[in-house]
Structure formats: C-alpha cells, structure tokens
Amino acid sequence: MTPAADIPLKEPTISAAASDAEQLERARIDASTRVPVLMFYASAMVWLLIGTLLAGFVSFTIHSPDWFSDASFLTWGRVRPVCINILVYGWGSMAAMGTAVWLMARLCRTTLRHPLLIVTGAWFWNVGVLIGVTAILLGYSTGYQWLEFPPYAALVLLVAYALIMSWAVLMFRFRRGDQIYITQWYLLGAFLWFPWLYAAAQAMLFVVPVQGVMQAAVGWWYENNLLFLWFGAIGLGTAYYMIPKVIGRPVYSYHLATIGFWTYALFSSWTGMQRGVDGPFPAWMITASIAATILTIIPVATVGLNHHMTMQGYFPVMRYSPTLRFTVFGAMSYTVFSVVGILISLRSTARYLHFTEAIVGYSHMGLYAFFTMIMFGSMYYIIPRLVGREWRYATLIKLHFWASAYGIGLMSLMLLTGGFVQGASQNDLSLSFIESTASVLPYLRGVTLAMVLLTVSHFIFAFHFGLMLFGLGRTSTVPTFLNPIEAEGSEPQL
Amino acid sequence: MKGLAPLFLGLFGTFAFSWIGLTVIPNIQIGGLNPQSDEEGSDTYPTPKSGMAERGRRVYAANGCVYCHSQQLRPDYAAADLDRVRDAGPSPRPKWGERRSAPRDYLFDRPVLLGHERMGPDLANLGKAAQAEEAAAPAAGSPTAAQSPPANAAAQKPAPVAASPAPTNPPAQASPASAQVAAANPPPSPSASPNPNGIPPAYSAAWHYRHLYSPRSTSRDNVDSTMPAYKFLFDKHPIGGERSADALQLTGRDAPPAGYEIVPTYDAKCLVAYLMSLDQSHPLKEVRGIAAAPAAAAPAGSPPAPAPPKK
Numbered sequence: 001m002t003p004a005a006d007i008p009l010k011e012p013t014i015s016a017a018a019s020d021a022e023q024l025e026r027a028r029i030d031a032s033t034r035v036p037v038l039m040f041y042a043s044a045m046v047w048l049l050i051g052t053l054l055a056g057f058v059s060f061t062i063h064s065p066d067w068f069s070d071a072s073f074l075t076w077g078r079v080r081p082v083c084i085n086i087l088v089y090g091w092g093s094m095a096a097m098g099t100a101v102w103l104m105a106r107l108c109r110t111t112l113r114h115p116l117l118i119v120t121g122a123w124f125w126n127v128g129v130l131i132g133v134t135a136i137l138l139g140y141s142t143g144y145q146w147l148e149f150p151p152y153a154a155l156v157l158l159v160a161y162a163l164i165m166s167w168a169v170l171m172f173r174f175r176r177g178d179q180i181y182i183t184q185w186y187l188l189g190a191f192l193w194f195p196w197l198y199a200a201a202q203a204m205l206f207v208v209p210v211q212g213v214m215q216a217a218v219g220w221w222y223e224n225n226l227l228f229l230w231f232g233a234i235g236l237g238t239a240y241y242m243i244p245k246v247i248g249r250p251v252y253s254y255h256l257a258t259i260g261f262w263t264y265a266l267f268s269s270w271t272g273m274q275r276g277v278d279g280p281f282p283a284w285m286i287t288a289s290i291a292a293t294i295l296t297i298i299p300v301a302t303v304g305l306n307h308h309m310t311m312q313g314y315f316p317v318m319r320y321s322p323t324l325r326f327t328v329f330g331a332m333s334y335t336v337f338s339v340v341g342i343l344i345s346l347r348s349t350a351r352y353l354h355f356t357e358a359i360v361g362y363s364h365m366g367l368y369a370f371f372t373m374i375m376f377g378s379m380y381y382i383i384p385r386l387v388g389r390e391w392r393y394a395t396l397i398k399l400h401f402w403a404s405a406y407g408i409g410l411m412s413l414m415l416l417t418g419g420f421v422q423g424a425s426q427n428d429l430s431l432s433f434i435e436s437t438a439s440v441l442p443y444l445r446g447v448t449l450a451m452v453l454l455t456v457s458h459f460i461f462a463f464h465f466g467l468m469l470f471g472l473g474r475t476s477t478v479p480t481f482l483n484p485i486e487a488e489g490s491e492p493q494l
Numbered sequence: 495m496k497g498l499a500p501l502f503l504g505l506f507g508t509f510a511f512s513w514i515g516l517t518v519i520p521n522i523q524i525g526g527l528n529p530q531s532d533e534e535g536s537d538t539y540p541t542p543k544s545g546m547a548e549r550g551r552r553v554y555a556a557n558g559c560v561y562c563h564s565q566q567l568r569p570d571y572a573a574a575d576l577d578r579v580r581d582a583g584p585s586p587r588p589k590w591g592e593r594r595s596a597p598r599d600y601l602f603d604r605p606v607l608l609g610h611e612r613m614g615p616d617l618a619n620l621g622k623a624a625q626a627e628e629a630a631a632p633a634a635g636s637p638t639a640a641q642s643p644p645a646n647a648a649a650q651k652p653a654p655v656a657a658s659p660a661p662t663n664p665p666a667q668a669s670p671a672s673a674q675v676a677a678a679n680p681p682p683s684p685s686a687s688p689n690p691n692g693i694p695p696a697y698s699a700a701w702h703y704r705h706l707y708s709p710r711s712t713s714r715d716n717v718d719s720t721m722p723a724y725k726f727l728f729d730k731h732p733i734g735g736e737r738s739a740d741a742l743q744l745t746g747r748d749a750p751p752a753g754y755e756i757v758p759t760y761d762a763k764c765l766v767a768y769l770m771s772l773d774q775s776h777p778l779k780e781v782r783g784i785a786a787a788p789a790a791a792a793p794a795g796s797p798p799a800p801a802p803p804k805k
Contacts, residue, residue: 061722063720065722065723070726071726077561080561141555142555178497189505192505200513204517204521205605209604210525211521211524211525211601212527213608214520215603265509266508269508273516278568278569280599281520282520285516355610427573428574432581432715434581434719438718441718
C-alpha cells in the first residue's frame with residue numbers, strides 16, 4: 001500500500017468554490033430529507049435482519065429437511081419465498097428508495113417538500129410487505145417467483161410507491177440549474193420503470209391473466225427487469241454520485257456515461273427469457289434475450305471503463321473511505337455479475353447450468369455483491385449527514401466490509417461451481433437423479449457458512465446504525481476513516 | 495444532458511420496446527392457442543383439470559414445490575432430459591418423458607409452474623409414471639382412480655415397457671398381457687422389488703402420500719433426498735372402530751403410536767390428485783416426438799404408432 005503522504009487526497013473542486021451559503025444550503029436540504037430517509041433506512045435494516053435470519057434458516061433446513069414439518073409456516077417451501085421477498089421488497093427496495101430520495105434532493109438542489117407524505121408512503125410500504133409476507137406464510141402465495149405476494153398486498157405497495165415517488169419526482173419541478181446529472185438519469189428511469197413494470201406484471205398475471213406459458217414469460221421478464229432496471233439502475237446511479245464525490249474529481253467522460261446509460265436501458269430490459277432456454281416458448285424470444293444479454297457487454301464496458309478512469313490514481317483512497325470501499329466493490333461486482341450473466345446465458349453453458357443452483361448464485365451476485373454493497377456504501381455516506389454525528393467505530397466498518405465481501409464471494413463461488421457440478425451430474429445418465437442432488441449438497445454447506453459470515457456482518461452494521469440513530473455517534477467535524485490518515489489536509493467529503 | 499423531454503421520451507421508449515417486444519407480441523403469438531383435436535373433433539388435448547386437481551395446484555404453489563421441481567422437458571438436442579428415467583419404479587424405470595414440452599401443454603395452467611431449478615426431478619409427466627399401477631390396482635384412497643378413464647392403458651401403446659410392473663407385484667398376475675411383457679424384459683433391479691416395509695408401487699397415489707409424509711422412507715436410495723416432509727398435510731386420528739381406508743401404511747420411525755392412524759387431509763388429496771394429473775404424453779402436431787424409438791423395441795403385435803382412444 002502506498003504511504004499515506006503520497007495519496008492524492010485533496011480538496012474537492014466543488015468545496016473549494018463553495019461559499020458558506022452553499023454549505024448552509026446543503027445542510028438545509030439534508031435536514032429536509034432527514035425523517036423520511038432515516039425512516040426508509042431503519043425499516044430496511046429491520047427487514048434485512050429478519051431476512052438474514054430467515055436466509056440462514058432456509059440454508060440450514062435444506063440439510064435437515066425433516067425439521068418443523070408439522071408446522072406449515074416453518075417449511076422450506078414457504079420460508080424461502082418469504083425470505084426472498086423480504087430481501088427484495090423489504091430491504092432492497094426500501095434502501096434504494098431512501099438513497100434515491102436523498103440523492104434526488106441533493107442533485108436537484110432543492111429541499112424535499114412534504115416529507116411527511118413520503119413517511120406515510122414508507123409506512124404503507126412496510127404494511128404492504130408485512131401483508132404479503134403473512135399471506136405467503138399462511139399459504140396464499142401466488143406461485144410466481146418474486147411476485148408471490150397476493151394482488152392485494154401488491155396494491156398496497158403500488159399505493160405506497162405512488163405516495164413516495166410522486167414527491168420525489170416533483171422535486172424536479174423545483175430543481176435549480178438545467179444540467180441533469182448522470183445519477184438523475186438512472187434515478188428517473190428507475191422511478192418510471194418500477195411502477196410500470198410492477199403494474200404490468202400484476203395486470204398480466206392477475207387482472208387479465210395471460211394464457212399458459214405466457215405467465216412464465218411475464219414472470220421472468222418482471223424478475224430480470226426488477227433486477228436491472230430497478231435495483232441495478234439505482235445502484236449504478238448511486239455509484240455515479242458517490243465515486244466522484246468521495247474522491248473529489250468529476251466523472252471521466254460524459255459521453256461514455258451517455259452510451260453506457262442508453263445501452264443499459266435498451267439491452268438489459270430485453271434480457272430475462274434466457275431463463276426459459278429450450279423451454280416451451282417460441283425460440284425467437286429466447287434467442288432475442290440471449291442476444292440482448294450478450295450485448296449488455298457494451299454498457300458493462302463503458303460504465304466500468306468510466307468508473308475505472310475516474311478512480312485512476314485514486315484507488316488508495318479506498319484504504320480510508322468506507323463509502324468508496326463499498327461502492328467500488330459494488331461497481332466492480334457489476335462487471336463480474338454481468339460477465340457471469342453473459343456466460344451462463346449461452347446455450348452451450350445453459351445445457352449444464354439451467355435448472356441448477358448457479359442461477360440462484362447469479363441473482364445473489366446481482367442483488368448482493370453489486371446492489372447491496374453500493375447501498376451500504378451510500379448509507380455510510382448519507383447517514384452522518386442526516387444525524388449530524390460520525391460513525392463511531394472504524395473497526396466495525398472494516399469488519400462489516402470484510403464479512404460481507406468474503407461472505408458474498410464464498411456464496412457466489414459455491415453456488416456457481418456447485419451449480420456446474422449439479423448440472424453435469426444431471427446430464428450424466430449413468431448417475432441416478434438423486435445423485436445430482438447429492439453432488440451439490442457439499443457446496444450448499446459452503447453456502448450455509450457464507451450465510452454465517454453475512455449474518456455477522458449485518459448484525460454489526462445494524463448495531464452501528466442503531467448507535468447513529470440514537471445519537472451515539474462521534475461528534476466531530478472529521479469523518480470516520482477506516483485507517484488513520486497521517487497526511488495534513490482534511491477530506492471533508494468522505 | 496439538457497432538457498427533460500428527450501430524457502423522458504428515451505426512458506419511456508426503451509421500456510415500451512421491451513414490454514411490447516417480450517410480453518405483448520409473444521402474447522399475440524402464443525397467448526390464444528386452442529386445444530388440439532383430431533379430424534372428428536374428438537381426442538381433445540389438453541383438457542382442463544378436475545376441481546380437486548386445480549385446488550391441488552394451489553397447494554403446490556403455496557408450499558413452494560416449484561422452487562425445486564420443474565415441469566418442462568427440454569428437447570433431446572439441448573439436454574439429457576428425454577433420456578433420463580425416474581429413480582423409483584419397476585425396471586425399466588419410467589422415463590421423464592417422450593417428447594419436449596410445448597406451449598400448448600400449458601393452456602389451462604394458472605398459475606403455470608414451469609420451474610427454474612431441479613433440486614428434485616422434473617414432474618411434467620409424473621402422472622404418467624403411475625398409470626400402469628393405477629390402472630391395474632387402484633390404490634386405497636386414490637382420488638384419481640375415478641377420474642382416470644380405463645382407456646388410458648390403450649393410450650400408452652408407444653411405451654408398453656413402462657406398463658410392466660415387477661413380476662413379484664401382485665397386480666401383475668391380474669394382467670396376463672403385462673406379465674408377458676415383463677417376461678420379455680430383463681429382470682428388475684433389486685430396488686424395484688416390493689420393499690419389505692410395505693412401500694406402495696412407485697408413483698401410485700398411496701406412494702405419493704407416503705412420499706409427502708416421509709420423503710426419505712420410500713426407497714433405500716432416497717436417503718439423500720432434500721425434500722422437506724409435509725407432515726402438516728396429514729392428520730393424526732385415534733382409530734375409532736374400523737381403520738380408515740386411506741390411512742397411511744407406516745412402519746418404523748414414522749409409524750404413529752398404537753391406536754392412532756395418519757390420514758391425508760383434503761389438501762393432501764388435492765395435491766396428490768394434481769400430481770397424478772401431470773401428463774404431457776399426448777402427442778402434439780407441432781412437436782416431433784421420439785415415440786417411434788421405444789415402439790420399435792415393443793413386442794410384435796403392438797401397434798407401432800400411438801393409438802388414441804376413441805370415445
């Protein structure tokens with residue numbers, strides 16, 4: 001590691017020009033978002049802890065399938081969808097909305113009006129998730145992956161979403177300056193796409209149900225677009241804000257960002273049907289999705305290059321800034337996740353990986369290694385600005401990072417290799433089918449181990465977050481660095 | 495980027511493109527299929543499932559069966575699905591299927607439960623795997639026994655080998671035809687012979703009850719199964735007078751205490767009715783089957799082509 005003195009820590013250009021008035025304005029904007037954003041984050045944290053514990057339970061019961069078989073709501077087949085839905089709608093979506101609302105206010109340079117309406121929306125969202133989860137546990141799951149919530153819970157979620165996002169979008173009316181920053185493209189896209197996606201899926205599955213296999217096509221289309229155009233878009237938008245902000249340097253190229261954004265919107269929205277490869281669908285649908293998946297190499301390359309060139313020379317800052325460390329990990333995972341996505345969508349690999357744990361591993365990489373890590377990064381940045389305190393223990397942040405990074409790394413590795421072994425056994429006719437299941441079990445024990453790491457990491461983070469929430473953070477003008485900085489000069493933007 | 499209008503148009507346009515391209519247009523193409531009939535308008539396939547089986551589909555969805563079991567077979571050039579045989583059953587074991595799945599197979603399915611993962615075997619033709627035993631010996635408490643038309647046996651002509659119970663099976667003596675077929679086949683493997691624990695014939699309704707109640711008890715090879723037990727789908731009653739006809743025959747660790755019996759709930763009966771109704775063996779015009787291959791190995795005198803029953 002480079003000696004601390006060589007690290008190009010410098011005053012960000014914006015703050016050099018920033019007058020006291022601008023600092024004051026920023027503080028006013030942050031204050032206006034305090035209650036709703038903390039509400040989102042606190043709910044997200046609670047859901048994350050519940051989801052983590054359930055994921056551990058799910059991971060454990062696959063090795064001990066006879067446990068709790070007398071209680072319908074404790075069986076694997078019901079707890080698993082509950083766990084996934086809690087992580088998708090409880091943790092992921094609420095963290096994404098919290099970060100998005102804050103970023104929107106900052107980037108529109110306007111205070112958030114009517115924050116109480118957003119808080120009401122957040123409550124409604126929590127109620128919607130709770131209704132949906134209860135319904136699944138009681139046996140009212142719809143049976144569509146990621147859309148297991150019955151339609152009445154989905155309706156509550158949509159109403160909540162309207163309350164939240166109409167105000168976030170309205171901030172645009174009051175924005176100052178006509179430059180629309182890259183992050184705002186992604187956020188506006190996500191705000192528009194999510195309700196359309198969710199409403200279209202609900203309508204096509206429950207209101208005017210489509211016939212036969214088209215339901216599965218709509219389901220996969222929904223699932224993939226939720227991953228890319230909702231979580232992915234908010235994740236990438238956040239990375240475009242956090243990376244330049246922390247290192248105090250503008251984004252390398254706007255042109256690359258434009259190409260990256262539009263190709264992302266165009267190509268990743270067409271993926272999804274590769275999940276039904278060689279299934280009962282017209283072949284063109286699957287081929288179109290495979291082609292679109294391969295074409296996502298364009299946004300991956302441009303966005304990755306853009307982030308890399310922005311970071312060029314500033315990588316050592318990751319040694320100090322928690323936000324940067326989590327965000328860059330997430331941004332790099334986006335590249336890995338997409339390349340894995342391309343590789344597993346090819347027909348020649350799908351022969352082995354279709355119907356295996358590898359597909360689960362792929363979604364985990366997208367939802368966790370890419371999206372969740374960026375959300376953690378943004379929370380480390382935003383929360384001190386909302387509560388007026390700094391994170392108390394650098395050690396806890398480091399523990400959180402390494403437990404998360406090793407946890408998700410181990411989990412992805414186990415699921416991808418386990419999936420390959422499983423798929424090879426499934427295609428090997430000299431083995432009975434049960435042997436293909438048995439062949440993946442050792443890898444699933446590795447997943448259970450990874451779950452232990454992730455549980456540790458989430459509880460550490462929740463504890464730290466709780467300290468901040470109750471005003472027990474450090475009172476200081478200097479942000480919390482992961483490692484002490486000996487160099488002179490301050491780094492106010494970390 | 496300046497100006498909100500081009501941005502919104504772009505956001506709207508890209509997503510509209512995906513929505514129309516991947517859901518609306520395919521829905522026009524395959525969203526309005528009709529069942530297939532022969533020239534006389536009979537022999538319609540597929541047909542809607544019975545009420546019990548439909549309710550069983552809800553039970554299947556509610557309890558997450560779809561997270562481990564697929565209900566779709568890939569074509570022979572894509573994967574080994576069509577060559578795979580089930581782990582249980584008389585030798586030769588029933589195959590997963592004779593042809594790939596097609597959109598028309600799922601016309602009446604709601605929700606459609608294609609599945610995306612195979613921790614457990616594919617179930618697209620699970621009902622077919624049992625028909626041999628079902629036709630010969632309706633298991634106690636089988637809800638489908640009344641629904642399966644007797645003509646089903648004739649519909650299986652392309653694969654008469656699948657209709658051969660183990661010679662030691664009592665039902666085999668009832669049917670001289672299948673006994674003859676069985677004699678032409680190699681002797682069944684040891685695990686196919688009836689288990690001393692009183693395991694019902696594989697994939698019969700009674701077997702499904704046993705398998706749902708205690709998945710790892712149905713075969714010695716099955717101890718690695720990760721399938722959860724669904725004991726909550728069964729009731730434990732004190733035996734009042736006569737033993738119930740549909741009570742499970744359990745031994746060893748699973749057996750209820752003396753004076754008690756384990757009977758399936760109505761949900762369990764519906765679920766089993768649904769599982770027994772899963773059958774994609776009917777030929778479809780748009781799918782090139784591989785039905786001719788096993789027919790060639792059939793004893794002389796069998797019709798080589800599928801002969802659908804006339805009503």
